Amino acid sequence: MFYSNAWSKCLICLIFLTSGNAECPKPQVEGNVVLTNDALLMNDFPEGEEATFECANGYLKEQGSERITCTSGEWSTLKLTCKKKDCGAPRKMPHLSYEFKEGTLFGASARAICDKGYQLMGPSYRQCYAIGWSGRPRCKVVTCDKPPEIMHxxxxxxxxxxxxxxxxxxxxxxxxxxxxxxxxxxxxxxxxxxxxxxxxxxxVYDILLKPTTISTSSITTTSTVPPTIRDVNDILLKPTTISTSSITTTSSVPPTIRDVNGILLKPTTISTSSITTTSTVPPTIRGRNNGVGEHDTNAATEIAAVVGSGIGTVISKNSIT
Known part of the structure; x- marks a missing residue:
């Protein structure tokens, strides 16, 4: 009876001890943290065992502890937080720049741009990886073909x-x-x-000279030709040219004159007259003996009368003055 009670007590203690040392399951991974290589190689996680974590590839530790502990079959809360790695701006290269539409954090991409007159050699985009930017683009100056030679x-x-x-x-x-x-x-x-x-x-002798453009103008003259007159023997008579004469007289006004009583006499106003005569005389007509014809005598008489009349008028006015 004694042995039976003792054995029962030992069995109860063994059950208690076994239940108190319960193992924890394999830790679960979430977010941007992963188990370390040592923790991945472990198969059993007994009471009091620790598991270690680290930031995933491309992430860096921001704060918190990397360890958790197995207590009564459960893991403690992981306090580790991680953030994306910042690749920063790529190293500067001559005549090369970048366009950052996604920033410079892990996973972002940047477009490589060359200056004017330069061409891109290598990838046109670079990716931000855990170890830094991918690829190594560069810019090479543009070249032209060998300059052509010319004849002569x-x-x-x-x-x-x-x-x-x-x-x-x-x-x-x-x-x-x-x-x-x-x-x-x-x-x-x-x-x-x-x-x-x-x-x-x-x-220089093969170059065509540019033709000179010459503008032409048309000039039209009109002249009045007197009619042809022939004598009785059908001989052409030469026309006689009479020039126009112009006679102009100018009178000056006498000084102021007063009478014996000192009264101012009204001056006499004398106007200036200008007589211009123009006559058209028909051609001289001569007879068989080359004498003056009837038309010449009449024309001469007319001219003399007109000119004499004009001169007489002028002389008459001047005498009045």
């Missing part, structure tokens, strides 16, 4: 390198006796092409 001319200036680079200028000159047609210089552009064709050298 030479290259007087060009860059030192065999293949001109972006912005390089090549200048041409013609030999003596030749004229340069086109641009005297060409430049290597960002597309790897020259901005124009090379010039040509032409023989």
């Amino acid at each position: 001319g030479t290259i007087v200036e060009k860059p030192g390198k065999e293949l001109p680079e972006y912005g390089g200028v090549i200048q041409y000159s013609c030999n003596e006796g030749y004229t340069l047609i086109g641009n005297k210089s060409i430049e290597c552009t960002e597309d790897g092409e020259y901005n124009s064709l090379p010039p040509e050298c032409k023989d």
